[in-house]
Amino acid sequence: MVVKSKGIPLATLLLILFLSAIFPTSFSNQVLNSKKPIPSSSASSLGSSVAFQIKGNVYPLGYYTVSLAIGNPPKVYDLDIDTGSDLTWVQCDAPCKGCTLPRNRLYKPHGDLVKCVDPLCAAIQSAPNHHCAGPNEQCDYEVEYADQGSSLGVLLRDNIPLKFTNGSLARPMLAFGCGYDQTHHGQNPPPSTAGVLGLGNGRTSILSQLHSLGLIRNVVGHCLSGRGGGFLFFGDQLIPPSGVVWTPLLQSSSAQHYKTGPADLFFDRKTTSVKGLELIFDSGSSYTYFNSQAHKALVNLIANDLRGKPLSRATGDPSLPICWKGPKPFKSLHDVTSNFKPLLLSFTKSKNSPLQLPPEAYLIVTKHGNVCLGILDGTEIGLGNTNIIGGEKISNTNKF
Structure with a gap:
C-alpha cells in the first residue's frame, strides 16, 4: 500500500531495528x-x-x-x-x-x-x-x-x-x-x-x-x-532483552509514518555513493523502494559485481523489473545467494545502528526460475524522493 495520508506528529517516536533481519x-x-x-x-x-x-x-x-x-x-x-x-x-x-x-x-x-x-x-x-x-x-x-x-x-x-x-x-x-x-x-x-x-x-x-x-x-x-x-x-513485553538497538524517528510530512534516517548504504561492507537516505518503514508495501538515484547506484553495484559470474539479465521475466537467470532455473534462494553481496544501512545519527540486509532479504526467486531484485525504483511509480523499507523479511518495532 506504500504511503498513506493523515495522522499526527512522530516527534517522540523511537524505532527499534533488530540487528538480524530474520x-x-x-x-x-x-x-x-x-x-x-x-x-x-x-x-x-x-x-x-x-x-x-x-x-x-x-x-x-x-x-x-x-x-x-x-x-x-x-x-x-x-x-x-x-x-x-x-x-x-x-x-x-x-x-x-x-x-x-x-x-x-x-x-x-x-x-x-x-x-x-x-x-x-x-x-x-x-x-x-x-x-x-x-x-x-x-x-x-x-x-x-x-x-x-x-x-x-x-x-x-x-x-x-x-x-x-x-x-x-x-x-x-x-x-x-x-x-x-x-x-x-x-x-x-x-x-x-x-x-x-x-x-x-x-x-x-x-x-x-x-x-x-x-x-x-x-x-x-x-x-x-x-x-x-x-x-x-x-505492547512491550515481547521485546528481546538483547540484539536490538534504538534509533530516533524523524518528523514526516505524512505524520503517521515511521520514518528514520539519515542512513548510508554499504555494499559488501564497503561505503557507496548512496548516503543520507531517509526511510519509511511500511509493512503495507510488499517491496522496498529507493529513489531513482539511489536505485540506479545500487543496480550498478550489483551488476558490476556479477561480472564473470554465471548469471545474465532475464529480460523476459515479467515478475519484477530487474531479474537474472542462470545456466538452469533456480529452485530457491539457496541456489543463488552466494553470487550476491550483503547490504547494510547505517544510521548516521545513532551509534551502532546498522540494518543488515543479506541477499536473502532483498532477492526473490520467481516461478520462472529466475532471481530478481526486490528493491524497486520508487520514483518511477510516483514516490519522488521517498525511500520505503517494505515487507521483505524485515523485523522492526516502533515505540512512541
Missing part, C-alpha cells in the same frame, strides 16, 4: 505460544502484549495478513497489515461498491456508530474537512492510498476480544471503519482479505486506542520470516 522460527513460536499466569486482580494488561500470527509472503502473494476477531459473539476477519496508515477497516455488509468478498465474510454493522463530534472523528477527518451538521451525525471517513486505492465508509465501535500474553482477557470497545466503497488501482489484484489493520500511531489506530485504555504500552512490532509468515505484537 528472527529464528523458534522465537516466533515462543512468542505466539507463551503462557503466563493470569493476574489475580485487575483485567488491565499494561506491560503485557498481544501477539498475532502473520500469514502471507512477498512473492507470489505480495501481502501479509493477521486474523482479528470482532463483535460479540466474535467473528474472525483476515486483515492486511499496514504500518503506513492509521485506520483499521473491514468490508461492510451494506450496499456498496467494490465488495468482492463472499457475503459470509463481510462485517454486519451492529456496533455503536461514532458521532461526528467524537474526537476520533476529528482525527480521521483532519481540518478543514471536519464539519458536523449536528451532534448526532455519524462519522464518515475516506482514506486514500498512494497506489490510488481507497476506502470509504462509516466509523463505529464494537468489541474486539484480545488475549494477552500474561493470560488476561479483555473485550475493549474500539473504533474502526465499516467500509462500503473500496477501490483498487494498483498493479496487482487486491488482497483477498476483509480489510486493513492500520498500525500507524495516529489517534484512530487500534494500537493508540488500546494504549489510551491503559491496556498496553505504545509499542508495535513485527517479524517477517524469509519462509513466509511471522508474527505481530502490540
